[in-house]
Amino acid sequence: GQQLNQNPQSMFIQEGEDVSMNCTSSSIFNTWLWYKQDPGEGPVLLIALYKAGELTSNGRLTAQFGITRKDSFLNISASIPSDVGIYFCAGQRAGGTSYGKLTFGQGTILTVHP
Amino acid sequence: GAVVSQHPSRVICKSGTSVKIECRSLDFQATTMFWYRQFPKQSLMLMATSNEGSKATYEQGVEKDKFLINHASLTLSTLTVTSAHPEDSSFYICSASPDVKGTDTQYFGPGTRLTVL
Numbered sequence: 001g002q003q004l005n006q007n008p009q010s011m012f013i014q015e016g017e018d019v020s021m022n023c024t025s026s027s028i029f030n031t032w033l034w035y036k037q038d039p040g041e042g043p044v045l046l047i048a049l050y051k052a053g054e055l056t057s058n059g060r061l062t063a064q065f066g067i068t069r070k071d072s073f074l075n076i077s078a079s080i081p082s083d084v085g086i087y088f089c090a091g092q093r094a095g096g097t098s099y100g101k102l103t104f105g106q107g108t109i110l111t112v113h114p
Numbered sequence: 115g116a117v118v119s120q121h122p123s124r125v126i127c128k129s130g131t132s133v134k135i136e137c138r139s140l141d142f143q144a145t146t147m148f149w150y151r152q153f154p155k156q157s158l159m160l161m162a163t164s165n166e167g168s169k170a171t172y173e174q175g176v177e178k179d180k181f182l183i184n185h186a187s188l189t190l191s192t193l194t195v196t197s198a199h200p201e202d203s204s205f206y207i208c209s210a211s212p213d214v215k216g217t218d219t220q221y222f223g224p225g226t227r228l229t230v231l
Contacts, residue, residue: 003157035222042118042207042222043158088157100146100211102220104157 006089006105013079014113021087021108022073029091032065032072033102037086046087047074079112086110116142118210120223127198128231135193135226137208143188144210148220149181152205164191198230 006023013019023032031050035043047058049065049072056063062075072089089105117140127133137147146165150158162178164170164185172178182194191210195202205227209220 040205040225040227042120042209042225044222045219048219100213101148101160101163102158102209104159106157 004089004091004103004105006108008108009106010109010111012111012113015079015081017079019076019079019083019110020073021089022071023089023091023105024071025091025103026070028069028093029103030069030094031092032063033090033092034061034063034072034074035088035090037088037107039085043088076110079110081112081114084110084112116140116210116212116219116221118144118208118221118223120206120208120226122226123224124227124229126229126231129199130197132194132196133198133228135195135206135208135228137191137193137210137223139189139210139221142210142212142221144191145188145213146211147185147191148209148211149183149191149193150207150209152207152225154205158207161193195228198228200230203228203230 004023004025033048034046037043047056047063052069053067054065060077087108090102092102119138121136149161151161152158160173161176162170162172164183166185166188170183185191205225207225209222211220
């Protein structure tokens with residue numbers, strides 16, 4: 001099935017550094033979502049974006065819905081060790097046969113060194 | 115946020131046996147539930163969408179006779195892996211949505227680790 005192009009695939013950073021990751025798609029989505037998954041667990045929703053151009057924050061996390069509706073980015077400021085995990089973007093459409101279904105990016109593995 | 119549980123959290127079975135995985139929405143009615151499969155170091159891939167009281171819709175390439183889905187109530191969906199083989203070993207994750215189209219927020223379960231020997 002289709003996957004979103006998520007970059008980077010992995011990041012190794014020092015505690016306190018900022019992190020940025022993005023997702024791009026060849027097609028339009030109506031909703032962009034960012035999830036974090038810890039090992040052996042299900043994904044947990046971090047931020048949901050519903051309008052093109054929308055910029056939303058959740059604590060140290062900030063995400064934006066691209067103007068073209070084909071991309072989104074997630075920033076994490078002042079990283080801490082518990083930010084370690086896999087971050088996934090997901091796009092959702094509101095029409096056609098894909099109605100409601102989520103398409104996930106490949107994930108970004110984040111490692112934070114104390 | 116809403117809570118979704120899965121049972122069992124991990125299961126080991128012999129090749130050729132069938133395994134049932136339950137997905138429950140604990141504090142809301144889930145009109146739509148989704149089943150995903152995730153192989154190690156890979157992303158989540160949607161297997162099927164189920165609506166309460168109707169047949170599940172399977173994604174291309176997913177065998178409906180092998181992965182039986184039953185969404186018998188508004189709080190429970192089950193995935194049965196029939197005649198499991200080692201290549202079916204994976205992390206199976208469900209999500210639940212209160213919306214009939216699943217466009218409302220999807221809440222994910224903690225996943226079930228299936229190992230087929």
